[in-house]
Structures are given as structure tokens and as C-alpha cells.
Amino acid sequence: MRALPVLTLLASALLGGCVSVATHGTPPASADPAADDSLNATAWYQTSLERDLITREVFRAAGVHLDAALADPSWDALPRADRDNDPAGLPPAIIVDVDETVLDNSPHQVRMIRSGGSFSEGSWDAWVEERAATPLAGAVEFLGEAARRGVTVFYVSNRTVAQGPATVDNLRATGFPIASADQFLGKGTVVEGCAGTGSDKGCRRELVGRSHRVLMQFGDQVGDLVDIASNTRAGRAAAVAPYAAWIGERWWVLPNPVYGSWEPALFGNDWSLSEGQRRAAKQAALDAGQ
Ligand SMILES: [Mg+2]
Structure with a gap:
């Protein structure tokens, strides 16, 4: 009887750990497609x-x-x-x-x-x-x-x-x-x-x-x-x-x-910027309502 809570806790911890790893820490499996902004x-x-x-x-x-x-x-x-x-x-x-x-x-x-x-x-x-x-x-x-x-x-x-x-x-x-x-x-x-x-x-x-x-x-x-x-x-x-x-x-x-001219308008029409720089400029251009 006393062992049961321990097992339950252990199972919870393992399951919790699994859920946590699966949602937060695991890199994409090799079969997952690469991210693409479009x-x-x-x-x-x-x-x-x-x-x-x-x-x-x-x-x-x-x-x-x-x-x-x-x-x-x-x-x-x-x-x-x-x-x-x-x-x-x-x-x-x-x-x-x-x-x-x-x-x-x-x-x-x-x-x-x-x-x-x-x-x-x-x-x-x-x-x-x-x-x-x-x-x-x-x-x-x-x-x-x-x-x-x-x-x-x-x-x-x-x-x-x-x-x-x-x-x-x-x-x-x-x-x-x-x-x-x-x-x-x-x-x-x-x-x-x-x-x-x-x-x-x-x-x-x-x-x-x-x-x-x-x-x-x-x-x-x-x-x-x-x-x-x-x-x-x-x-x-x-x-x-x-x-x-x-x-x-x-x-x-x-x-x-x-695609369209609306997009480069958000990063100064500067296509020489890296993809990451362009993405940052686009995020910065958005309005979070505050
Ligand atoms: Mg057209």
C-alpha cells in the first residue's frame, strides 16, 4: 500500500519529463521539414x-x-x-x-x-x-x-x-x-x-x-x-x-x-539583409496592441 504513492509519483515524474522534453527540449527529428517563413x-x-x-x-x-x-x-x-x-x-x-x-x-x-x-x-x-x-x-x-x-x-x-x-x-x-x-x-x-x-x-x-x-x-x-x-x-x-x-x-x-512589395516595405527594401535580419525587422513592424 505504501509503495503505491511512490510508484505513482515516479510514473508521474517520468511522464511529466517525457511531456516536458517532447514539447520544449527536443530538436526536430531529421524527418521534420525545415522552417520556411512562407x-x-x-x-x-x-x-x-x-x-x-x-x-x-x-x-x-x-x-x-x-x-x-x-x-x-x-x-x-x-x-x-x-x-x-x-x-x-x-x-x-x-x-x-x-x-x-x-x-x-x-x-x-x-x-x-x-x-x-x-x-x-x-x-x-x-x-x-x-x-x-x-x-x-x-x-x-x-x-x-x-x-x-x-x-x-x-x-x-x-x-x-x-x-x-x-x-x-x-x-x-x-x-x-x-x-x-x-x-x-x-x-x-x-x-x-x-x-x-x-x-x-x-x-x-x-x-x-x-x-x-x-x-x-x-x-x-x-x-x-x-x-x-x-x-x-x-x-x-x-x-x-x-x-x-x-x-x-x-x-x-x-x-x-x-510575396509582394508590402514585405520589403517592412525592412527598408534592403534585400542585402540576412533572412534573420529581415525576419527581425518584420517582427518589429508588427503591432502587439500595447
Ligand atoms: Mg502580381
Whole structure:
């Protein structure tokens, strides 16, 4: 009888010890995958039903505004800096970004997670050449309907001009309206009379605006809609602020929690920082509510 409490205590201690070690002290087994900062966001992006519902609701809501946009000759979705002519009377167009706006490239991200690699131009180019990206829910239906109603869709993308043929193939094969390869305006497109820099899309938007009235713009990045003078949280907000009334009417934003200019805005756009330094800056940028 007296031995029982001792055994019970011993068992408790052993069990407690086991629990403690298992939850606090044991390094990951070799079979455990390495930590990756993009895992949860990528899992959400690729597998959640919620993402499909969000993109579908964006494109359906845009469809509701299409009649009004077509009927009103003063309706134009270009930022003022990208428009120096009168759009009334010009044929209608819609501008969409490509990646994570109409096409889903999450398999490329998954490959990086599984290999422990990070983004490289080489692996990205190989993915683009596969022509394997799939449409986001609702995008083909909305843009197809717009095209049937006489709207030209321009794909203003920071895929490069050299990646244009593969991108056009991918878009066509998945059902997007793209009658002419000229509807793809990639990074490196030369726009006469407009000195654009790098990935800024202002000159390419201006080019579309010279020949078309732009009914709507779609993007997963603020820079898809308007050029950002300063990529800080405040600078990004300031770029969009004059157009707040256009959100959900002329400008439409798709979700992308995996990557985007919102991220480097948190570490001073300094990609030379180590991954740990960037992670520290991102943690520091969060608000704990105190
Ligand atoms: Mg994009």
C-alpha cells in the first residue's frame, strides 16, 4: 500500500519529463521539414477554399460594374500621372496584372519550400517556360465576358518581354482572351516618350491609355494600379489615397499573402539583409496592441 504513492509519483515524474522534453527540449527529428517563413501563407494560397471564394467574389463584383463602366464615357481607371489625353470616345480596355492576379503560380513557391531554396530568376524563368500556371477562380469568366462585350484586355506584367511568348501561350491555353500578343506588356516594353524605370508600370499604363479608355485595373500589388514614389507603409498608403473611391469600382485588388512589395516595405527594401535580419525587422513592424 505504501509503495503505491511512490510508484505513482515516479510514473508521474517520468511522464511529466517525457511531456516536458517532447514539447520544449527536443530538436526536430531529421524527418521534420525545415522552417520556411512562407509555408503558412503558401498553404493558404494553394489549398484554402477561402482564396477561391475571395477571387471569385472580386471578379463577380467587377462584373456588376461593367455596364456602368461601358456606358459612361468619362469613366477611366488610370491614375492621373498616366493619362495625358481625353479618354472619352476611345475604345474600352481593362488592365490586369498576371501573376497572382489572373494566374496562380503557387507550385513554383511549393518547389522552393520543398527544396529549401529561395527565389531565383533561373527557377522562375523555368517555371514560366513550363506554361503551367492555372487561372484564379472567376478570372476567365469575367475577362471572357468583358472581351465578348468589346473590351480589350491588356496584361501588364512584370514578367519580362522575353517571357512574353510563354506567358501568352499559358494565358491562351487556360482560356483567357488574348487575341494579339501585343496585349501582353511585359517588363522591358519600350514606350516612346516615357522614361519608365524597372518594374514600375506607369509607362505601360500610359501606353494603353493612348489608344484606350481603361475601365478597370486588377492587381495583387499596389504598384499594379499606381506607381509608388516611396515603398514604405506610409508611401504606399499615400499613393492609393487619392483613388480611395475607386477601390471596388475601378480598381480591384486580389489577395497575395506570400510575396509582394508590402514585405520589403517592412525592412527598408534592403534585400542585402540576412533572412534573420529581415525576419527581425518584420517582427518589429508588427503591432502587439500595447
Ligand atoms: Mg502580381
